[in-house]
Structures are given as structure tokens and as C-alpha cells.
């Protein structure tokens with residue numbers, strides 16, 4: 001059965017940025033009615049974790065295993081937020097070993113990349129638990145309505161109100177919208193959602209809002225970097241030896 005829901009604010013996506021946003025927003029807007037709509041089965045997004053049903057206690061972060069913060073402008077809000085996460089023991093500084101492979105899969109000396117500048121942090125639990133803890137820490141879980149396994153496929157903006165439609169036909173009306181994913185703003189939506197116009201472009205026509213035009217033009221340029229993810233299975237009591245040779249580092253598991 002299709003349903004209609006009305007909120008002050010709808011957040012699309014349940015990744016770490018949506019969770020941080022929701023937790024901070026609700027601190028000052030406790031009476032607002034908020035919904036979070038996510039296609040996945042839980043929170044975490046690309047900072048996600050798979051929990052094995054077969055092997056008890058087996059958890060694998062298959063998205064971001066950690067995250068790095070580069071606060072070069074010394075943003076105090078960001079600093080105090082990270083300090084709060086450290087004090088709450090949600091995260092710790094990540095000092096694990098990492099190594100780089102070049103495109104031919106040969107080891108190479110670590111480059112300064114976007115993933116390695118600043119300080120690396122690790123969730124003390126799994127990465128998806130971090131998103132959940134961020135929401136739960138401010139006791140916000142009961143204050144947000146969560147809609148999981150719900151894919152928003154269409155956006156409309158009329159009379160200063162958003163109307164969102166999910167794949168199964170549910171409708172969400174709200175005054176404000178936070179889109180924490182670029183899927184509904186990017187040309188990949190044409191294939192993924194099988195639509196003939198980017199949903200945000202359809203909702204807000206060209207020249208209606210200069211900032212949205214700028215954003216959509218910027219996203220038009222955005223492509224993706226293909227990458228390989230390796231899962232390395234080891235024995236329970238594994239250890240590794242490593243040595244350097246000709247500037248390269250070799251690991252034996």
C-alpha cells in the first residue's frame with residue numbers, strides 16, 4: 001500500500017554525513033519532524049560494515065575502513081566535534097600500517113593523497129556502528145523517523161514544498177530537503193534510476209536558482225576513480241614480516 005508522509009525536513013541518505021548533520025541539527029531544532037530515507041538496510045552508507053551470520057563476531061568494514069580529517073584552516077567547530085568523538089570513545093587515532101600499490105599492482109612508496117593527509121581516525125567499533133552511535137549519543141533515535149530500504153526516485157518542488165517519491169510509490173512532503181548523496185543530482189541517475197532527466201534538474205528548472213545551476217554544472221564534470229578493493233584473509237594468529245628493498249616494502253603474511 002502506498003503512503004503519504006509529511007515532515008519539516010527530509011534527509012535522503014543514511015551515511016556518516018547525514019548522521020552527523022541530523023545529530024547536530026536536532027540539537028537546536030528538537031521539535032522539528034524529521035525523516036531519514038535510506039535505500040540500504042541500515043546506517044553507514046559507504047562507511048559500511050558487513051556482519052557475518054556464519055562466523056560470530058566477524059565484522060568487515062567494506063567501505064571506508066577509517067577516515068581522515070585535514071583541518072588546515074583550524075575550524076574550531078570541526079575540532080571540537082572530533083574531540084567529542086574521541087572523548088566519547090567512538091573513534092581513536094588510526095596508527096595501522098598501510099601500503100600503496102600502483103596501477104600495475106606493484107608496491108610503491110606512499111604518496112600524499114587525499115586519503116592520507118591530516119589525521120586518520122578509526123571507529124572503536126565497526127564503521128557502520130559509528131554512524132549509529134552518532135545518532136544514538138544525543139538520544140535522537142526516537143526523534144527521527146527512519147525509512148530503510150526506500151529508494152527516492154523522483155523530486156518535485158512546488159509552492160515552496162518538496163515532494164519526494166520512492167520507488168514503491170510512497171510520497172514524502174517536506175519544507176526542507178537535505179540530499180546527502182549526489183545520485184539525484186548526477187547524470188548517473190539517468191541509468192541507475194532509469195529516468196530521462198536528473199531528478200534535481202527536473203524539480204528546479206534552469207535559471208530558477210543560480211546556486212543550484214552552479215552545483216549541477218559542477219557535478220556534470222564529476223566522474224569517478226575506479227579502484228580495486230582487496231580482502232586479505234589471514235589465520236587467526238597471523239603475524240607479518242616485512243622488509244625494505246629498493247625503496248619497496250614487502251609483506252609476508
Ligand SMILES: Cc1cc2nc3c(=O)[nH]c(=O)nc-3n(C[C@H](O)[C@H](O)[C@H](O)COP(=O)(O)OP(=O)(O)OC[C@H]3O[C@@H](n4cnc5c(N)ncnc54)[C@H](O)[C@@H]3O)c2cc1C
Pocket residue numbers: 012013014015016017018037038039040044045046047062063064065066067068115150151152153180181183184229
Ligand atoms: C571501498 C571504499 C574505501 C574508502 N576508503 C576511505 C578512506 O580510507 N578514508 C576516507 O576518508 N574515505 C574513504 N572512503 C570514502 C568514504 O566512505 C565516503 O567519503 C563517506 O563514507 C561518504 O559518506 P556520506 O555520508 O557523505 O555519503 P554516503 O556514505 O555515500 O551516503 C549516502 C547514502 O545515501 C543513500 N542513497 C543514495 N541515493 C539514495 C536515494 N535515491 N534514496 C535513498 N537513499 C539513497 C546511499 O545508500 C548511502 O547510504 C571509501 C569509500 C569506499 C567505497
